[in-house]
Amino acid sequence: MPEWKSESLRDAYGQTLVELGDRDPSIVVLDADLSGSTRTALFGKKYPDRFFNVGVMEPTMMTIASGLALGGRTVFASTFAVFAAGQAYNAVRQSVCYNRANVKIVATHGGLLVGGDGGTHQMLEDIALMRSLPGMTVVVPADAPTTRAAVLAIASFDGPAYVRLTRENLPVLTDGQFALGQATQLREGSDLTIVAIGAMLARALGVAETLHQSGIEARVLDFASIKPADEKALLRAARETGAILTMEEHNVLTGLGTLVASAVGTGYPVPLRQVGVPDLFGESGDPWKLLDNYGLSEKHALDEAWALLKVRGKVS
Amino acid sequence: MSGPQESSATPDELSATARQIRQDIIRMTYHAGSGHPGGSLSVTDLVTALVFHELRIDPEHPEWPDRDRLVLSKGHAAPALYSALAHRGFFDPKILRTLRELGSPLQGHVDHRKLPAVEASTGCLGQGIGMAVGMALDARLARRPSRVYAILGDGECQAGLTWEALMAGGHYALDNLVVILDRNGLETDGKTEDLMGIEPIAEKFRAFRYETSEIDGHSFPEILEALHRARSTHGHPTAIVARTVKGKGVSFMENKHAWHGKPPNREEAERALAELGGTL
Numbered sequence: 327m328p329e330w331k332s333e334s335l336r337d338a339y340g341q342t343l344v345e346l347g348d349r350d351p352s353i354v355v356l357d358a359d360l361s362g363s364t365r366t367a368l369f370g371k372k373y374p375d376r377f378f379n380v381g382v383m384e385p386t387m388m389t390i391a392s393g394l395a396l397g398g399r400t401v402f403a404s405t406f407a408v409f410a411a412g413q414a415y416n417a418v419r420q421s422v423c424y425n426r427a428n429v430k431i432v433a434t435h436g437g438l439l440v441g442g443d444g445g446t447h448q449m450l451e452d453i454a455l456m457r458s459l460p461g462m463t464v465v466v467p468a469d470a471p472t473t474r475a476a477v478l479a480i481a482s483f484d485g486p487a488y489v490r491l492t493r494e495n496l497p498v499l500t501d502g503q504f505a506l507g508q509a510t511q512l513r514e515g516s517d518l519t520i521v522a523i524g525a526m527l528a529r530a531l532g533v534a535e536t537l538h539q540s541g542i543e544a545r546v547l548d549f550a551s552i553k554p555a556d557e558k559a560l561l562r563a564a565r566e567t568g569a570i571l572t573m574e575e576h577n578v579l580t581g582l583g584t585l586v587a588s589a590v591g592t593g594y595p596v597p598l599r600q601v602g603v604p605d606l607f608g609e610s611g612d613p614w615k616l617l618d619n620y621g622l623s624e625k626h627a628l629d630e631a632w633a634l635l636k637v638r639g640k641v642s
Numbered sequence: 643m644s645g646p647q648e649s650s651a652t653p654d655e656l657s658a659t660a661r662q663i664r665q666d667i668i669r670m671t672y673h674a675g676s677g678h679p680g681g682s683l684s685v686t687d688l689v690t691a692l693v694f695h696e697l698r699i700d701p702e703h704p705e706w707p708d709r710d711r712l713v714l715s716k717g718h719a720a721p722a723l724y725s726a727l728a729h730r731g732f733f734d735p736k737i738l739r740t741l742r743e744l745g746s747p748l749q750g751h752v753d754h755r756k757l758p759a760v761e762a763s764t765g766c767l768g769q770g771i772g773m774a775v776g777m778a779l780d781a782r783l784a785r786r787p788s789r790v791y792a793i794l795g796d797g798e799c800q801a802g803l804t805w806e807a808l809m810a811g812g813h814y815a816l817d818n819l820v821v822i823l824d825r826n827g828l829e830t831d832g833k834t835e836d837l838m839g840i841e842p843i844a845e846k847f848r849a850f851r852y853e854t855s856e857i858d859g860h861s862f863p864e865i866l867e868a869l870h871r872a873r874s875t876h877g878h879p880t881a882i883v884a885r886t887v888k889g890k891g892v893s894f895m896e897n898k899h900a901w902h903g904k905p906p907n908r909e910e911a912e913r914a915l916a917e918l919g920g921t922l
């Protein structure tokens with residue numbers, strides 16, 4: 327495997343916010359006492375008049391964001407994923423989504439990679455919560471360039487959006503070629519497709535490389551645009567490769583795997599396996615060890631890939 | 643079973659215990675490489691007074707139904723509570739060093755599921771007071787003598803949930819409920835009064851029907867007296883506004899919000915421990 331360099335998605339977010347602030351004087355940013363961690367502090371430093379750090383009040387931050395947006399502004403609101411999608415859920419549902427307010431929620435610290443803070447802070451349900459809100463756009467970038475592109479993309483339309491970022495630095499896997507509603511193909515293959523998001527994308531590429539050593543070619547799709555979802559790319563993958571493996575750092579009952587299963591199951595059924603966190607809360611620990619312990623190891627994903635290939639009759 | 647005798651630690655003994663706990667906080671966050679030293683150090687004297695003096699609890703019978711309950715609503719101050727519970731005999735202090743390690747019962751935020759001596763899991767601010775209200779109602783319904791103590795942070799007082807729960811405690815006139823505010827003046831990003839001011843906080847508690855006093859949260863005589871008064875308050879819950887110093891006891895951490903969620907490195911830990919009369 328190539329040695330990828332790792333970069334901070336949060337830094338990319340903060341820097342892109344400043345860029346947007348330079349460009350558009352109507353943009354306003356809110357945070358709830360985590361601006362150093364979410365990196366909105368970068369914007370706050372440059373544009374203190376357009377930055378509101380409201381303290382520990384996530385639901386009210388969302389309602390204030392909605393009010394600001396209903397006046398015609400583009401509003402960014404940031405905190406950790408567990409507070410943005412969890413604590414503030416109904417404020418996001420009614421004040422933001424029901425009102426179709428132009429609020430862009432960029433949540434950091436999604437998933438197990440939060441590490442030491444433990445299960446209370448490791449948000450594994452946000453994709454489910456946010457994806458089920460009518461009118462909500464949902465993006466889960468896998469690297470810093472995609473983060474930048476995604477933040478620019480959601481700033482460019484009028485309506486609510488949710489972006490989930492990871493606390494840990496992640497390897498740079500893309501050149502930031504991101505478009506809403508489009509999966510990005512990072513590797514061509516016809517024996518199997520791996521659809522992955524976030525931190526799992528690097529592991530998906532690792533699995534594909536290992537399979538390649540055995541003469542199996544796996545297609546790899548970065549599915550950062552969760553909603554709108556690129557169903558065409560999924561159906562094409564089903565038709566052309568005949569089997570799909572999904573990989574996500576989220577409760578496996580309600581995330582990417584179910585999205586893909588539903589699209590493929592209704593459109594072009596093929597064998598499918600889902601790698602995700604079993605129906606559990608996380609716990610404190612080393613971030614990367616946690617991924618391995620909660621069913622997200624590359625080895626486990628590889629086993630799942632081989633199981634699919636067996637079903638397909640590609641190997642005995 | 644009638645339960646244990648009330649412990650009767652003197653202020654001097656409590657000070658010595660608090661110093662041990664402060665040393666543990668430094669060692670634990672240093673070994674973990676993450677965690678929240680500032681708000682753990684500010685709450686240490688309050689936790690010490692409760693666990694070693696005020697609470698009717700029994701390490702031999704941790705599930706004794708009539709015990710008092712402590713809810714650490716600011717669950718990120720976990721190291722302070724873990725150390726206190728360990729030294730009070732609820733578990734072996736040796737495992738304090740496993741804070742935040744995979745498989746350890748010592749989660750980053752206090753965790754009832756993995757460490758039952760912790761009465762309620764917290765970590766998402768704003769939810770501890772409500773659980774304390776529920777426990778106080780439960781005790782009243784069951785005619786148990788249990789008293790319920792909840793510690794909250796001042797940043798946490800910005801959260802609407804906190805006030806909803808406080809309102810419920812006042813409405814139900816829970817005189818078995820004591821809410822203690824760790825008023826260290828700081829939160830993650832800076833001063834509470836700069837971000838979203840909560841003053842006049844004592845008046846707010848009073849308006850919510852709490853018998854309210856303001857004390858120095860690092861003075862054991864004042865803490866013990868306020869807790870003692872709460873026992874003889876009837877018809878109202880009690881609120882104690884404890885003025886504290888974030889990072890208390892470690893000169894370079896005191897009153898610096900940068901130490902909210904940052905562990906000391908080795909050199910800093912050694913310097914902090916030297917000030918606290920300990921070693922790594």
Ligand SMILES: Cc1ncc(C[n+]2csc(CCOP(=O)(O)OP(=O)(O)O)c2C)c(N)n1
Pocket residue numbers: 358359360382384409413680681682684716718765766767768794795796797798799824826828829830888902
């Ligand atoms: C609902 C919620 N929002 C945000 C956080 C992240 N967070 C942890 S501690 C903290 C600051 C809390 O300030 P305060 O209550 O004053 O605690 P202290 O200064 O006593 O440590 C924040 C924002 C959280 N744990 N829960």
